[in-house]
Each structure stands twice: as structure tokens, then as C-alpha cells.
Amino acid sequence: MSNKNPSSNPLQRIRDVQHFGEEGGVVPVIDVAATSTFLDPLDMVKTFQGELEGCYLYSRHSNPSVSAFGKKLAAMEGMEEAIGLASGMAAITCAVLQVAPKGSHIVASRTVYGGTFAFFQNILPQWGIEVTFVDSSDPEAFEKAIQKNTCAFYTETLSNPLLNFSDIQSLSRITKKNNLTLIVDNTFTPLIYSPAKWGADILVYSCTKYISGSSDLTAGAIVGSSDFIKRLKDVNSGMAMLLGPVMDPRVAHELYLRLDHLGVRMKAHSQSAQFFAEELKKENIPAIYPGLPTNPQYDLFSSQMNDFGFGGMLTIDCKTPEKVLQLASKLQKINFGLYAVSLGFSRTLLCCPALSTSSEIPEEDRNEMGLSPGLLRISLGYVGDDQIMCKRFLDCYREVMSEKLKTKSPAEIQI
Numbered sequence: 288m289s290n291k292n293p294s295s296n297p298l299q300r301i302r303d304v305q306h307f308g309e310e311g312g313v314v315p316v317i318d319v320a321a322t323s324t325f326l327d328p329l330d331m332v333k334t335f336q337g338e339l340e341g342c343y344l345y346s347r348h349s350n351p352s353v354s355a356f357g358k359k360l361a362a363m364e365g366m367e368e369a370i371g372l373a374s375g376m377a378a379i380t381c382a383v384l385q386v387a388p389k390g391s392h393i394v395a396s397r398t399v400y401g402g403t404f405a406f407f408q409n410i411l412p413q414w415g416i417e418v419t420f421v422d423s424s425d426p427e428a429f430e431k432a433i434q435k436n437t438c439a440f441y442t443e444t445l446s447n448p449l450l451n452f453s454d455i456q457s458l459s460r461i462t463k464k465n466n467l468t469l470i471v472d473n474t475f476t477p478l479i480y481s482p483a484k485w486g487a488d489i490l491v492y493s494c495t496k497y498i499s500g501s502s503d504l505t506a507g508a509i510v511g512s513s514d515f516i517k518r519l520k521d522v523n524s525g526m527a528m529l530l531g532p533v534m535d536p537r538v539a540h541e542l543y544l545r546l547d548h549l550g551v552r553m554k555a556h557s558q559s560a561q562f563f564a565e566e567l568k569k570e571n572i573p574a575i576y577p578g579l580p581t582n583p584q585y586d587l588f589s590s591q592m593n594d595f596g597f598g599g600m601l602t603i604d605c606k607t608p609e610k611v612l613q614l615a616s617k618l619q620k621i622n623f624g625l626y627a628v629s630l631g632f633s634r635t636l637l638c639c640p641a642l643s644t645s646s647e648i649p650e651e652d653r654n655e656m657g658l659s660p661g662l663l664r665i666s667l668g669y670v671g672d673d674q675i676m677c678k679r680f681l682d683c684y685r686e687v688m689s690e691k692l693k694t695k696s697p698a699e700i701q702i
Contacts, residue, residue: 301549315351315543352536353536363477365484368510369511370519372508373534374505374507374532375494378491379406382511384414384526386438387411387438391437393419395421396420397421397652398446398451398656401647405648424451433461442455448658448664450475450602452584459486470487471487472491475600476598478553483510488511488512490509493507494508497556498549500633505538554596556598559673563665566677575604602664607661608642608660610687611662640658641653641660
């Protein structure tokens, strides 16, 4: 591996990570060994004690294929090192628990992925860790929530599913002033936004989404300093090592290869979503998309983002669960998109977060964060003609929203 003269361009940084294999391959081989040998038995002792680096001990600790992916991802983010894990939630869990000891406190964005919210709200208190939720777009709210035992801020670059932008630069100023750690989930915006450039200390990813791009594998990653990644792998206190959410070497190899065309894919997603959002705006359909100049955070996001567009995520408020489910069903039947959770696929994916990906969040909290029960989350794909796909959507939307439906209780709604 070589990565000399690092560039400020994230795509160029990916390009500059070259593999020169002694076996002649232009990409790393897949190393599926569960354990590795030591020519000198004393080196195994030193590795266990953390005195010797660069040796592969056991695949739960490290693996050559997973390390290769980590180096490439870290280069993309302009950070020192990364570790691949089995899922996005594994990345969140390990990163947070490594930073937050028992008796500590975290200030977190209120509008986060439902699984993250449930982990913070229901699991962390059992481990003696308190969480205060605040408005993701209000840095002052984060600062006011700081307590004597606060150790970290946690947020998403673009919140899931409301697409609120977190001002990472302002949050970083606050964390550095108070000697705190800033953890950022960048799952919605790989390449589009570089959190480390604006002061983030640790990044977490669900690589299942855009980094994979094919909805065919589950994976996660943590990106940070070499010291932090080393701590995660420590045999005595490393959360990645001891909780054991191992990334499969075959998955790591796939992701290593897919990073090369991530930029092409992100631009394609952004182009489709931008066109779709602008067409909806012409029809006065209440869409939320960060690339619309009418979005209140448009100028702030534009001033910090990279040149890959505004991403492929868009939401529309259909007001009621009945309407959003009827619309999603019709859209699936006419091949506009597939009704499924997750995102970042080449095809468009649709879901109603209040009934799926954010259903772990209590209704009272969803109301407080402004998450409508009729919100439709759309992950725009790039397969097909944008004009044709948009016309299909508009025809279905007008039909559904003009119909009168009998209101049902949430228990009656079939997902």
C-alpha cells in the first residue's frame, strides 16, 4: 500500500491508495485465514501485549483484507485509520462504548436513525451512560446540554430521516473548547461531506448503504485516529475486539473494490434526486431535499460540502400513514421504486420511517422531532430515465392525495 502526498480531494485520496502485490495482483488477495502464524513465538506475546504492531494475530483482532479496506476508507476521509465491522450498528455501538465509560454523559441529536435512538435510550442507561437529546441543527442546544460528566457529542451529517444538516464545524469548536469527542454518522453523505475536514474526531458508517451500493451485504466501519483504532482492537479493553462484530474478509474485499466507483455513484444519486426535488417543487409538493435553495440549511450545507451533489435522499410528507402506504404500494406496482428499508441502492427504495426505520422511537418523541406519521422516505436510485420516473410518481401522487380514505388506527395499518 502507498499513499504519498495526500490530496485535499477525497477522490484523489482514494486514487492514491495503490496496491502493489508481490503476487502480481493490482488488488489485494482475499485472506480468509482465521488465525495467523508467528515465526518467532515471542512476537505473539508482544502482539498480545500491544508492544508489536503490523502482525496479524486472529481475525477478530485484525485481518489483511479488512485492513486494506480500512486504509482506503481512512484515506477517503483524510483520517489516519479505519476498522471494518459487521454492521452499522456494530460501528455505532463500539465507537460510543469505547468513548463513554460508565457514569458518563453524551449529548446526541434527537433526529437520528431509529436503531441508534433505541440504543441510546434503552441500552446505554443499563450500562450507566446517560444521553440527552437535542435539536441536531442547533449547536447552542448541544452546548447548553453539557454536564460535568459529558464525554462526547453524537450526530448525523444529514439526519435520518428528516435530512437536517448538523453544522459539524460549529459542533467541533464546542467539543474542542470543552475537551469532548465529536462522533459523526456520515452514512447518508460519503464523499459528499468530509466531517474530519470540519473537526469531527470519529466517523461511523453503515457500509451496507452507499459504500456498498448494491444492497447485497451488511457491514459497518469506524474511522478515526490511529490511537483510537488501536484502542478499539486492544485485547483487554477494545470494544471491537471484545464485543466481536467481525467484518468478513470477503465483504471487506468487495467494499475495497467498490470505493473506486463510489464517486460516480454518489454523483448519479445526487443528479437524480436533484432533478426529482426540483420537479416536485414546481408542483408545490412539500418535499425536503438539502439541494433546494429554499431549504433553510441550503447555504450552510453548500459552504461545507464537496462537489458530489446533495445526495440521494429525499422525503415527502403525505400527512397520514394510510396515504403514504397507499402511495408506496402504487409506486411499487408501476416500477417507480421498491418498498423496502435501507438506502443507497441503484434502484429507488421507499419506506415510511414512522412505521419502520424510526418505529423504535416513541410516538411522543417522533412528534417532538417533527417526524410525521405520513412521511415517505425516498432513496433515489439512478437506473432509468429521470423524466419518466418523475412523471410516474406525480401521476400516482395526485391520484392518492385526491382520494378520500377512511382513517385507521396504527394497529390496523398493514405494513
